[in-house]
Each structure stands twice: as C-alpha cells, then as structure tokens.
Amino acid sequence: MTLQRLCGWVIRKARVGRVLILEVCGNNTKPYVLALREDRDRDLFHIAEGLDIGSALCFEGDLAPLQRSKRGVEYSVSKIEVYAKPIEPLPVDISGKVPALLDTRIKYRWLLVRNPVEKALFKIRAGVLKAARKYLEDNGFIEVNTPKIVAAGAEGGATLFKLQYFEREAYLSQSPQLYKQMLISSFERVYEITPYFRAEKYNTTRHLNESWGIDVEQGFINSLEDVLQTAENLVVYIVDYVRLNYKEELEILGVDLPKLSTPFKRLKFTEAVEILRSEGVEVSETEDLSDVAERKLGEVMAEKKHYLYFITGFPWSSTGFYYMREESGVYTRKFDLDYRGLEIASGGQREHRYEKLVEAIREKGLNPENFEFYLEAFKYGLPPHGGFGMGVERLIMKMLNLENIREAILFVRDRTRLIP
C-alpha cells in the first residue's frame, strides 16, 4: 500500500466516542473518510477537531485495511495540511442531508459540486463529451471550430441575440448549421461541440438560452438513413460509455441506465400525427409538434418499449430552409430524435442543389443576399449531405432522469439568469 496525497474539502465532521470522522470530498466522487482516534493520533486529531465544514485540505494516507464506511473510501491518515478555511458558514448544506431547492442549486452550483450527487452529475457530463468525441473521431469525423459571432441566423430572426460588432450589427450563432454545411466542401465528415445561443423567451423545464450541442455533418450520403444511423450509433455509444465507465456515479444518482439497441424506431411525422389524434391530442399537420404533443407521444411509444425513436418527414412549412424537400414539396427529410418524449436531436438531409436552395430561401421569405457567403459553397461540387445537432443538456437530462434541464449545466442562462 503506497502513501497517497489527496486533497479536498471537509463536508462532514462527526465525533463517535473517541473517534473523529472527517468526510472530505475531492477528486473521487465518493468522499474520503478519515477516522482519527484521540489517543492514537493526538496531533492529527486536534488539527481535525479545529476544522470547520468547508475547510480545504490535503492529507497523506493509505487506504484503510477495513473498508467499513458506506459513505466513502476510508483512509488511515499520517498528515493533514490545511489550505484554506471558510470565513463564513456555508450557505448550503454540502453533505446532502438537507436537499436544496433548484434556485439555490443553480445559484451555488460551483459550491454544491462538493456534494457527491452533484459531482457525479458533472463527472458524467464530462464523460458524455468525451464519449461523443471518441465515437466521432473513430468514425472519420474531424473536429472543427466555427464562428460564434455571425452575420446571419440559421434558425430565423426571432431567437437571435444581437450584438454590436465594431460599426456593424452581428448576432450570436444559434447553431453551426450553415458553417458545418459549407465545410462539406472539403471535409467528408466534421463535428463540433459548441455553445448554442437562442433568445427564446419562454421559461420551461426543457429550454436554456445558452446550451451546448454536439454538431455533426457528413457528406457523400446515399440517403437520410446514413445520417439516422450516425445519430443512433452515437447515442448508443455515449450511453454505453457512461454505463460502463461511471458505475459509481450512476449508483450515487440512483440511475439504472439500460443498454440500448439499434435500430431505433423510425416513425413518420404523419404517423405521429395519427397516433396523437387517436389519443385526443390536437395536432396540426403543417406545424412542428408542441412540447405537450412530444411528451404524449413519448408515453405512447414507451408502452411499445420504444424509448428512443426518430420522427421523420416533417412538413416543409415547419422547417428551416436548408432541408431537402421530397418531390411533392410538402414533406422534407428533416428528422427529430426523441428520448422519452423530449427532442434531443434535430437534423436531416440538406438541400445541396444551388438552384433549389435559392428557391427555398425565397419561399421562406428570406433574402438570398444575406446568405451569399453560404450559397456560394453550393456552386463548387457540394455532395449530398446531412447531419444533426444533439443537445448535450437534453441528452443528459433524459439519461439521468432529471426533472429540469437546468440541473444538467454548471451555470444557467435563462430568461431571468445572467449570474453567476
């Protein structure tokens, strides 16, 4: 057994007879438990006794021969160095005994991550990103970075954040959509993990104004099916990676993450409308599904054991200009990927024919001049392509059964929150 040096913060201090127990949260998701006896470790005991909850320390120790503690990993300690003491009592309970309201959790996230439950969540979040990169790189996607300050929106004007860019007006990127398509001029497959900025005014449990996406685009596709397979394989890989590498964290969160299998069910938009109407939900044939409809559909699909499913063939009237339309002109090759009633990804096959694309921009009431830089890419041999953007927080929310998307991000930006 070699001596280790470990660091962290005191989250619990308790005296049991002549033994003092210190729980320290650090790199481990579960706390380090230090048990000190007054008669044997007199000096250490006195250092530990004087520490407030919240103190930052490093200690040297060995794994204890008997792992008796259920609360964490027990160490025999030979040295304690105190690095910082709190100057005020902590405003939230870090031990996890007193549950905090969501508002408090959001305000004090940076502090609450000392709690094993919150730490588990953000360790898994990092794991999701790591898994996504691994899957995409192993499958020939190259990482790119596209600009976040842009001259035109990809998703329409209503949800754009406007900013002053020197003498001009500019916007924050709603998604790398247009840029990643342009890059299919030269790369077969690209991906980017990126912030999305959307000035959506509503305040729901499933929306953030600054969120993160896994953005993917692939060229030389034969049909939409190629893109659907990338999306489903990516999700299966991520879920499996978390299931296998974050067992302790899933246990702390009380989450049983089942192994997924492909193919996910492909449901046509028109079929979804039929199902929803037969359930008494009012649905338009020309608009995107509402949150309520999405949720209801999730319930119906769950009864059939479909927890993840594609909705394909959205009506042209409900989509962005860049989706390829079917011959009829009514439906498109846009899809959503839903996870138990929540859209976690949206994508499709794109229109790669220059003339058709210009026509589509006009038909959506937009001015092709504003998209000149983008349109040019379609003149020089842009192959058939498609892709999607997958919401990181939405995926995590569903994987971990979180009630509110705000639980899945360290610092929340929503209608009312600009700090911390």
Place this chain on the structure above:
Amino acid sequence: MTLQRLCGWVIRKARVGRVLILEVCGNNTKPYVLALREDRDRDLFHIAEGLDIGSALCFEGDLAPLQRSKRGVEYSVSKIEVYAKPIEPLPVDISGKVPALLDTRIKYRWLLVRNPVEKALFKIRAGVLKAARKYLEDNGFIEVNTPKIVAAGAEGGATLFKLQYFEREAYLSQSPQLYKQMLISSFERVYEITPYFRAEKYNTTRHLNESWGIDVEQGFINSLEDVLQTAENLVVYIVDYVRLNYKEELEILGVDLPKLSTPFKRLKFTEAVEILRSEGVEVSETEDLSDVAERKLGEVMAEKKHYLYFITGFPWSSTGFYYMREESGVYTRKFDLDYRGLEIASGGQREHRYEKLVEAIREKGLNPENFEFYLEAFKYGLPPHGGFGMGVERLIMKMLNLENIREAILFVRDRTRLIP
C-alpha cells in the same frame, strides 16, 4: 488487398498519352491518384474524362501495386460514382500550383481545404485540441463548460463586446477566468477549450477578435511553480503528439518540429526589461511588454537556444486584479509563456484571500458589487490556485511557422471580417 470505397473532390486532371490521371482529395491529407487507361478501363476513362475540377465523387479501388506517384497515394479503380458537379469554375486554384493571397485564402477557406497544404493545417489543429484534452485528462483535470454570455468582464471594459440579453445588457466572455476560479471551490483541477471574444480594435498579424483558448485552472498549489510545470508539460505534450502523429502533414507543410525539453527558461520581468534596454528597446517598468518588445526578446532568447520561455513577476500596474501580489505590492505572480517572441499563454497564481481580493478590485478602480457572484466563492474555503489560458491559434502559428494568425483558423473574425 481489400477493395476500399473512398470519396473526395477532383483537384487535378491530366492526360499523359493514353493515361488519364485524376487527383482526388478526400480524407487523406495527400490526394488519391487514379490512373485510368483508355484501352483498358474504357468506361471509367470516359467518366473521368468528363469531370471538371471540383467534382465530388466516390470510387472503389485497391492500393496500386506500384506506388509511383509522388503527389499522392495511387489506386487501381474499379468503379466511379459522381455525386456533384460544380456549376461554375472554382474561384481559387485547389491544386496548390497558384498560391492564393491571404485575403483570398480567408474568403475561400472552406473550399481551399481541399488543398493538401490547407488540409494538413486543419488536421494538425484538430490534433492540437485532441492532444491537449488527452494530457489534461490524464493529469486529473475535468472538462467544464462556462457561460459565454456574462454580466461582467474578466479583462476590463475596453475590449468587451456588448449585447442585449432580454431587458438587460450583457457581454461576451473574454475568457472563462472568473468562472474557472469559482469552480476551484469544488474541483481540484478544471479545463475548458473555449472561444474568447475580445473587441480589440487593432489589426495585427497576431490578434483575432474571436479566438480559441485552452483554459486550465488547478487548486491546492504550493507555489506558482506548480502552474508553470503544468503549462510547460502541456506544450511539450502537444508538440510531441503532433510531431509523432502528423508526420505526413508536417512534411507537406515543410515544418521540422523539434522535440522540446523542460524546464523552459524562467525569466523575471525585471530581467526581461534589462535585456531589452541593453538592446536599445524602450521598455516601461510598469507596463506590459509591447509586441515589438516581445519580438525582440524572442530574438535574444533564441540566440541562447531558448525558444519557449516564461516571463514571470509582472508588475501589478500591468495585470488583472485577480493575480496574487508579492509582499512588496509592486510585482505579482502573473506569467506569460512566450514562443519565439509571441505570447502564447498567460496566467499565474491567483489571489485566493477574500479581503485581499476585494482590496485589489477597488485598487483597480472597479466596483466589487459587479463581482459579487465571483467574490462569494472566496468565502468558503477556496484553496491557493492558479492557471492559464493558452491561445490555440497562437500556439499553432508558432508551431507551424505561420506568418499570420489568420492562417490558423477556418473562419476569421477581425476588425473587418464578419463573413464568411
């Protein structure tokens, strides 16, 4: 030899007697070379003959038994499928025979990446990010995401981009500085690879208004030396990773990347001032080094075989409020890491004592109330910590001997460029 299916774009077509040569750029950095004989592969020959430069195709082929071509990897072809033809001649030469001006390169980057030289550059860029993540994760740093829309700037007001956040004013994040420090409340070590937004008005070869950084922060440090070691080990790891995994790309770029060794030279700011003055460069003792001074220092250091070196102990009058000051109050624990005359990273040990920090904010003429959310983190046991931000484009610029930082990024945002 198994049949492969490969895709790409025609970048060169040449006829040599009865043989037609097609060079196709695809996932490989070097082109695929297809040699077709009119008498033997009549059908393929005719397909190939009809293709314009820029056409997108997939082909099935085997590696040719004799790899005669110096220009790329030669294949024997058994099938060609054409996916898209250009509707106009390409506006730039992709074969690399006609060098393009920087302005043109920036405008058509998405198209020029078909060129092996540009492709090599952006493959290496992706490799730099991959190497950085690998080093940091192997060394206990956890990936975090911090907000890009913020209520207060970390670097002072002059270079903030302002935006309208619903009813309030907000700014784009200049760096994750304040947020990553707050997270040292709960994580020992964090990192983020992130866009930086800085409204710097000057137009130089070393500045971008939207750039990317590798941001690192570590807690429980004993001294600044811990941070310097993380920074130098990270750079050495990245350079070594590129040197070993991107040999073909470095060869295409004509770059000989030497193996680096640690420790990098540590030069005190006061020593740097002395050196520069002895070289006849005017330098202030209280301000940051100018670009001109940085460059001159790079030359002097290069003569001593120091290509990468730290400048430590910047004067308090020249730094952000968050750096720890030495006892005297004149100098701080801020450092720059310079690579042949260019600052590629900046960081230091932070002030972690609440009272000292409030004092420092006031002394810089700022209002502590605007930093309340940040200051609060210092009340609850924030250990000694430090970190740095490393400019991705600046590092790549120096590694690959680029003349202008704009060469290191796919889409440029500078004083005059908002598109593409």
